[in-house]
Amino acid sequence: MTNTPSPMPQWNQATIVGVGLIGGSIGLAMRARGLAKSIVGVGRNEASLADALNVGAIDRAATDIADGVKEADLVIICSPVDKIVHLVQEVDRHCPSGTIVTDAGSTKEAITTALQDGLTNARFVGGHPLAGGAKAGPKHADACLYVGRTVVLTPTEQTDQAAAAAVEDLWTALGATVVCMQPHEHDEALAFTSHLPHWAAAAVAATTPEQWLPLTATGWYDTTRIAAGDAALWRQIFTSNRGHVLKALDKFEKVLAALREALETEDDAKLEKLLNDGKNRRDAVGN
Amino acid sequence: MTNTPSPMPQWNQATIVGVGLIGGSIGLAMRARGLAKSIVGVGRNEASLADALNVGAIDRAATDIADGVKEADLVIICSPVDKIVHLVQEVDRHCPSGTIVTDAGSTKEAITTALQDGLTNARFVGGHPLAGGAKAGPKHADACLYVGRTVVLTPTEQTDQAAAAAVEDLWTALGATVVCMQPHEHDEALAFTSHLPHWAAAAVAATTPEQWLPLTATGWYDTTRIAAGDAALWRQIFTSNRGHVLKALDKFEKVLAALREALETEDDAKLEKLLNDGKNRRDAVGN
Numbered sequence: 037m038t039n040t041p042s043p044m045p046q047w048n049q050a051t052i053v054g055v056g057l058i059g060g061s062i063g064l065a066m067r068a069r070g071l072a073k074s075i076v077g078v079g080r081n082e083a084s085l086a087d088a089l090n091v092g093a094i095d096r097a098a099t100d101i102a103d104g105v106k107e108a109d110l111v112i113i114c115s116p117v118d119k120i121v122h123l124v125q126e127v128d129r130h131c132p133s134g135t136i137v138t139d140a141g142s143t144k145e146a147i148t149t150a151l152q153d154g155l156t157n158a159r160f161v162g163g164h165p166l167a168g169g170a171k172a173g174p175k176h177a178d179a180c181l182y183v184g185r186t187v188v189l190t191p192t193e194q195t196d197q198a199a200a201a202a203v204e205d206l207w208t209a210l211g212a213t214v215v216c217m218q219p220h221e222h223d224e225a226l227a228f229t230s231h232l233p234h235w236a237a238a239a240v241a242a243t244t245p246e247q248w249l250p251l252t253a254t255g256w257y258d259t260t261r262i263a264a265g266d267a268a269l270w271r272q273i274f275t276s277n278r279g280h281v282l283k284a285l286d287k288f289e290k291v292l293a294a295l296r297e298a299l300e301t302e303d304d305a306k307l308e309k310l311l312n313d314g315k316n317r318r319d320a321v322g323n
Numbered sequence: 324m325t326n327t328p329s330p331m332p333q334w335n336q337a338t339i340v341g342v343g344l345i346g347g348s349i350g351l352a353m354r355a356r357g358l359a360k361s362i363v364g365v366g367r368n369e370a371s372l373a374d375a376l377n378v379g380a381i382d383r384a385a386t387d388i389a390d391g392v393k394e395a396d397l398v399i400i401c402s403p404v405d406k407i408v409h410l411v412q413e414v415d416r417h418c419p420s421g422t423i424v425t426d427a428g429s430t431k432e433a434i435t436t437a438l439q440d441g442l443t444n445a446r447f448v449g450g451h452p453l454a455g456g457a458k459a460g461p462k463h464a465d466a467c468l469y470v471g472r473t474v475v476l477t478p479t480e481q482t483d484q485a486a487a488a489a490v491e492d493l494w495t496a497l498g499a500t501v502v503c504m505q506p507h508e509h510d511e512a513l514a515f516t517s518h519l520p521h522w523a524a525a526a527v528a529a530t531t532p533e534q535w536l537p538l539t540a541t542g543w544y545d546t547t548r549i550a551a552g553d554a555a556l557w558r559q560i561f562t563s564n565r566g567h568v569l570k571a572l573d574k575f576e577k578v579l580a581a582l583r584e585a586l587e588t589e590d591d592a593k594l595e596k597l598l599n600d601g602k603n604r605r606d607a608v609g610n
Contacts, residue, residue, distance in 0.1 A: 166540040186538065215538075225535040232530065233546035236523045238601030239582060243519065243575045248512040251473065251502075252608055253453040258548040259520035262541075263605040267598035274586055274594065285583055288530045292579075295526060296572055299561055307561065311554035314525030318550040321536050321543070 047072040055088035059114030060177030063093030078104035102130040144219040159199035162190035183211030227280035334359040342375035346401030347464030350380030365391035389417040446486035449477035470498030514567035
């Protein structure tokens with residue numbers, strides 16, 4: 037951590053709805069930097085709330101959303117994507133006027149469109165931290181999870197500019213680099229950089245006959261690692277970004293077809309070139 | 324390492340042809356366990372040979388294969404797959420009668436078939452250690468690379484049984500678990516457990532538009548990690564196992580088509596079930 041605690045907390049009460057790895061890490065990171073006078077965690081799972089309290093990610097737990105947000109000037113929704121719209125609307129009904137509400141959802145277009153009009157109290161700014169970890173839950177929360185990571189914000193013409201700037205400041209204070217994009221542009225990009233890898237990992241794992249699993253090694257482990265993610269959560273991510281995922285799959289299938297044709301026709305030069313295309317992209321990103 | 328050095332080296336002279344990560348690690352592991360009186364490294368790249376000497380993977384370097392194997396009672400070929408048959412034949416011309424020759428090639432059927440008849444001095448046993456690492460070259464050699472890993476040996480009816488037993492003892496002494504399979508069975512299994520993951524990783528990386536590479540995160544990194552491997556080496560692995568790789572691709576494409584159909588038809592239950600199929604296979608392997 038490079039940030040020292042602020043002399044004056046920026047927020048009076050920050051409420052995190054959904055205190056898993058993502059929400060719990062936001063809580064820990066905000067507390068470590070003294071960004072809020074108090075941090076409230078809202079959730080339905082009492083064991084998770086207890087874990088979040090134990091690790092110090094939140095100061096107070098609430099199972100009732102109205103209770104959790106009634107004094108909040110910042111609310112961060114860290115729930116599965118298909119719950120976000122409903123939760124923001126619920127927050128809007130109970131929060132003070134002007135409360136800034138943001139989220140950490142993996143897709144942005146459907147959420148931003150649904151929340152474009154009709155909010156009374158909340159000023160909503162769509163967000164997506166490109167961070168995660170192999171282990172879920174608040175027990176694995178990490179005050180440094182966002183240091184050096186990219187966070188995408190998706191303010192639109194309808195978004196309150198001061199709210200967007202405040203959310204940008206929040207993530208910057210947590211050590212992240214903020215990138216602003218249009219919601220549809222975010223979803224198009226993430227279809228390639230996040231959803232396609234998960235799709236391919238799940239397909240490789242599902243294709244491997246059980247009898248040969250004992251002969252897997254590093255390559256299989258790495259390529260399929262993210263296929264261990266929660267199937268229901270990922271199903272929601274794919275369906276909430278159906279159009280862009282299908283377009284990414286079109287491109288993926290074209291690349292697979294070109295690779296296959298090169299192998300079938302014994303066009304070694306072509307096959308090597310296509311493998312090098314992948315290597316060059318991989319090398320460009322680095323470890 | 325659980326093995327202590329043998330009181331009596333089992334081998335008089337072990338020669339490793341190709342001293343990269345795999346060959347260098349065999350050398351380090353054999354020396355650490357006192358398994359050979361001397362270990363000779365053979366290669367064409369003098370810098371690699373110097374590195375192998377520097378890290379202590381070999382006692383002596385030779386650029387001439389005849390010189391390197393003329394007194395060897397064990398030869399291990401750790402070269403790219405398309406060089407192995409030729410190198411074993413070359414070793415056969417210059418090694419003492421009865422010398423045991425094995426390899427570390429990623430595919431086994433073509434090699435074993437080509438070497439079934441016609442060897443004069445060498446007793447060949449096909450082998451494949453399911454181990455590797457992110458960084459290539461003898462500088463990254465590791466005396467413990469094979470501890471806890473699986474090594475497949477592919478002795479056939481034509482293979483000298485004593486030679487197969489000696490190669491099995493060698494890998495066991497290096498800490499590995501040895502599994503014996505028919506060469507075609509090995510190649511069928513590895514098409515799924517090693518070649519398909521590499522194929523998918525390369526395709527995902529090649530599909531990702533360059534403009535979105537800055538938005539990649541953990542999922543993309545993990546899934547595409549192995550796509551950074553040497554394209555020429557992997558092209559050889561795929562072409563040397565063309566038939567089995569194409570059959571694995573048939574199955575992969577069926578799984579992809581089922582996933583796609585579930586997404587297109589909004590069959591959420593089916594999509595979640597398919598994602599769970601992948602998750603279950605992944606969870607069964609662990610880590």
